[in-house]
Amino acid sequence: MGLIQYIVSRVGAYLIVLFVGVTITFFLPRLMPSDPIEGYIAQMQNQAGQSMNPETIEELRTSMRKLYGLEGSIVDQYVDYIKRVFISFDFGPSLASYPKPVSEFIFTALPWTLGLLGTALVVSWLIGNIIGLVAGFYHNSRWATLLEIFGVILYPIPYYILALVLILLFAYIWPIFPLSTTILPGPITWEKINSIIYNSFLPALTLVLAGFGWNILGMKALSFANKEEGYVTFARLKGTPSRTIMFSYVFRNSILPQITALALSIGGVFNGALLTEILFSYPGLGLLMRTAIGSGDFNLLYGTIIMSIVSVATAALIIDLVYPLLDPRIRFR
Amino acid sequence: MIKLNNLVATYTTERGQVNAVDGINIALPSGKIIGIAGESGCGKSTLLKVIYGDLIYPLALTSGNVEYGFTGDRGTEVTTRDIKEYWFRRISYIPQASMSSLNPVIRIRRQFVDFQGNVVDEAKILAEVREYVRSLDLPAEAIDAYPHQLSGGMRQRIMVAMGTFFKPDIILADEPTTALDVVVQKSILMLLMDIQEQMENTILFVSHDMGVHYQLTHKMLIMYAAKVVEFGDSEDVFSTSLHPYTKMLTDSLPTIGDDHIREGVSGRPPSLWDELVGCRFAARCPLATEICRQQEPALLEHKPGHFSACHHADQV
Structure with a gap:
């Protein structure tokens, strides 16, 4: 019930x-x-x-x-x-490219944004939390301090600065990645998938790194505090193996607030994704929004704004609905 | 026989080192319920930690060791050095009820098997656990629940079940009933007594509650300022105490029909940071004389099986 x-x-x-x-x-x-x-x-x-x-x-x-x-x-x-x-789901025609409907633009751009954002979010959340867990669980070791410093350095850097630094480093000084996104039209082939991954790597890296620091710091603090809980002490006294304590006890309990934090942070990450797309000319909603502003295309602008609201709210809803799977106190109230 | 050989346990703090257990040298008989009593900070819980072998920073054993009176897997007598290998199989621990000692997000049955090493046949062990839990007046399904679905009393029964499932030789209980209401408290204590009677293990029972000690224990160990001041059969300790501190503790207990105002033990225990000379209780003791302030009394067997550390044991 x-x-x-x-x-x-x-x-x-x-x-x-x-x-x-x-x-x-x-x-x-x-x-x-x-x-x-x-x-x-x-x-x-x-x-x-x-x-x-x-x-x-x-x-x-x-x-x-x-x-x-x-x-x-x-x-x-x-x-x-x-x-x-x-x-x-009709936002009217685009004013700049009349009479093409706005929804058509949006549905072309949306998969790009969702793909980039979704991948980056999952990767940064998972890796950040695992690093944070290790740093918090072994807080006495020098490695833990090093990992935490890594988080402290990364977390205050805004998306756009990080994006510019990565562009400068990996697309200009050491050009191993493209300066801006160019994706071949045509059907999905292995070649196209490769090209998408190659082109999306830097923007995704920006989002991962920028989201990373906060996950590390949050999880470090949580798992450190969780280690002092009665059930962790008791598990240690039972002789439960350290790895089981780390995952089944500390991680399983510390991850719950991190899920809530993820739901709350999704709006901010979305903002960052929009900026990142503009900087990398990545063909997602962010770039579309910028184009709309530049050409005074009001319908397109409102369409992209509403789409952003829908995406963020839906993502937050999905996370909220996943939460009870991990917390029995909600499942069996 | 559990032999505590000249135990000194030290906490390392920013201010320096402090001995929370300071030279305890006594042999505890096996197969008895032994109560440990004393004020907060007298070293009761530290003594339990030392006996359990849970010596992690900032606590360290500076000298002495414990001989547990049973032989281990290698055929040698188990001491402080290797007691960790026998945790929960030969020596177990029942924590305070107020501390939430069960992981809230995994099922209790998982918490029953996650410390048993390489569980070969989990279903078989769980069947045994179910059977055992039922014998402790709990529904067998209780182990399929999450902790928040059980009442405080049921949770503590589960803790007792975990602590006694392997029929350990020694059970350490650190105020296991503190946060429970008196009715539940009584049922848990009765359960512990029943289990002890059946399995004949040694229970070391720490509590502030002298009334509980009186009901439950066979032997009493009274601690004061990191030292043992009295040890003997509970009956003797309560009726014909040989130490003024114990006397003051028991005199502060109310009895039905007696409406005298109860006096607590006035004053405070000495700070363990200070250099302590003479008897540590001297400053609060009505019997204290010059010798008490200058010479530390040894723990002596004044009557058969009844030990006291007091220069004036005959006057108490």
Whole structure:
């Protein structure tokens, strides 16, 4: 019963987050003093030397409002918008590459972001936690201190600095990786997979290294504290082998807060991924978002923002739903 | 017979070294429940650690050793040096109930087998565990549960089951009932007594509670400031004590129908950091004379089997 309650509450929170996020992306641009259509008309009038007659302008205004989904009262627009986004996943046409729909751009870019982010997140979380566990469990040894120093150095470096350093080192001074991402079009072959891995290596390394430090420090502190728990002492006095104590006792208990921390940090990592993509010209959501801003493509921008909200919230939901598998106190409340 | 040979156990701290057990030299009979009592900081728990052989930094055994009175796998007598190899098979430990000694995220049955070395036939051992747990008035399914699904009393029963499953020669219990309510406390103590009667092992039982000691123990060992001050049959220690400290401890116990105001033991034990001359209890002792302040009393057998470290044992 407790488990069902837990799942329902998490899914409920997920839906609320999505709804609020989508609502904010609807209202925020409408709070701006400028009107994109009036701006566009003014621009056209300037080009035409103020020679357009009022009827033509009115016609233009109506057809553009229809096109942009700006007809009717703000409530009508909102209801229409929610329906389009949640039911048909339609963000309207791209303004810069009219009439290609925004969703098409997004679905081309999304797998790249998810692939890069997912791989980097899993790798940095797993390796960071294992290093942290070893550093915390053997906190008396010199190696543990060395590992911790490694974490302390890595963790405050922002993504973009790390990305620039890696580009400078491994794409310019010692050019073993490409400066920017170029991926061949065409069907999936081994050659293409290799090229994707080769091109994604540096951006993934950036994300792994930048996420790493915090995982090491967090896990080190947790496992160090966990070592002092009564059950660890008792396991030692029972004569439980050290390796069993490390994994079944210290790791299994310390990993729980780290799972929560992962869910909380996913938003930040996503931000980092967007910046990293821009720096490496990696064809994901981040680059798409930057293109949208650069070309004033509002529909595309809102589409990518909503997609970001959906990705982060979904990832956090998945982590939340995995949690009870590792913590029996939630499974059998 | 468990022989404690001139044990000195030292904690290394930033301030320097302090002897929490300072020259204990006594032989404890086997097959008895032996209570260890004394104020906080008198060295009870440290003595248990030393006997268990759990000597990790900052605790170290500076001198002496323990002879456990049984022979090990190699046919030689087991001493402090190799006692670790017999943990839970020949010597076991039941921790305080307040300390959560069970791992909250793995099932209890796993915690029953994860210390048994290379378990060849896990199902067979678990069947035995189930049978044994049932004999201790616990449902056999209790071992399939996670710790949070059991009550405090059931958890402590599980701890007793773990500590006694191998029928060890020696069981060390460090305040095993402290955090439990009196009803559960009584049932756990009865369980320990039953087990001891059946298996005839030696139980070293540490507690603050003199009432519990009175009910449970065959022998009493009273400690004061890192030393043993009295040792003997519980009955003798409680009724005809040979040490003023023990007398003050037992006098502070309430009895039904007696409404006199109870006096505690006034004053405080000396700091182990100071250089201690003479009897360590002298400053709080009503019988103290000049000799007590200058010469340390030895632990002597004043009556058969009844030891006391007091210059005025005959006046107590």
